[in-house]
Amino acid sequence: MVRKSLTRISKVIGNALAFVLALAVVVMVLPTKARSQLGLDPCCAIISAGLSTVSNLLSSVVAKPLAAIQQIEQQSANFEQQVVYPIAAINQARGLATQSQAQFTQMRQIFQLPVSSATLPTPSRMKSKRS
């Protein structure tokens, strides 16, 4: 009686082990992704948790300061473009430089006009040598 029941139990255990073996073979044959889907790979959970931590850190420790830096840089660029180096003021200064150049040229031409006034030969020669 006891022997029979022991035989039954050993058969049940044997069947269970056979099922586990068959399952192990199936798992080995299955591709990695499929194994992960079944939740059988403990590494996936660790990597997932790790990546999640890295992602959160990137969002909080890297992205936030970068956004703040971008904002400051933008503000600085706006300040330079609107207050320090406004393009309109620079163009006006350039325009004035061009006008000044023309006026300086006119002034030089004015001072190149002859002012010699001697009429006799000797004074005329002397004047021309002086100027």
Added chain:
Amino acid sequence: MKKRISELFNFSTFGSGGRLLVIAVIALSLLPATARAAGIGDILTLFQTITSTIQGAIGGALNGIQTLNSTINNFRQQIIWPVTAINQAKASVTSTITKYRGLMSQIEGIKNNSATLANPSQLEAVFRSGQTGSIAQLPLLYTNVYAPVPPPSDALPVHRNMIDMDDALAMGALKTTVLSDQTTQKMLTLADQLEQQSATAAPGSGPMLSAQGQLADLETQAYMLKMLAAELRQEAAKVAHQNTLLKQSAAATRDLQNQVQRILSHP
């Protein structure tokens, strides 16, 4: 077939050593591939290194950059180029223009011609005109006032040369003043433009305007040197004129001595 499979998985077909082998195979196959390669501990260490690097080196540096940028930005906006100071400077320029430009124009426009007779008035009007176009009229008007060089029959050549030279230098100086007046007028116009520009200038365009101002200053100094040269020529001509008179006086004295000696030596 079914029977064969059941026999294959029937543990009774393996020995006790065989069972252990099967279990070991199953356990190994259940281990994940990455864990087999590196080990879970290594992965955890790797993640810890990454997170500590992000938090420490990268995060710290980014915070430092953020603080530095913010400080520089504030320094620029509050110390170097404060908008209020810029606007105050602009307002000051505008105020100066409003207060003084009209008055300056009135002062510049004051006429100080003083001759009363026709010929001198015409001459004065020309040399005070500040218009180079009227320079050509100057010799005739000058002659009308100061008389022409005497003809050779009426004066010695040396006297005629001196008269002509003195007249030439006087007329040259008058012409130069006309040129100078016109140039000064242009320079004042340029100064007004620079002043007007500085009322709307920005810190970035300021150096350009400053450079133009310095250039205008250099040009003005060059024209002042030209005027100084003209004045020096006048002074030199005066000295030469006086010296010529002294030479003539010495020659006349020598002639007189010779003549007196000749008279006295006559029996």
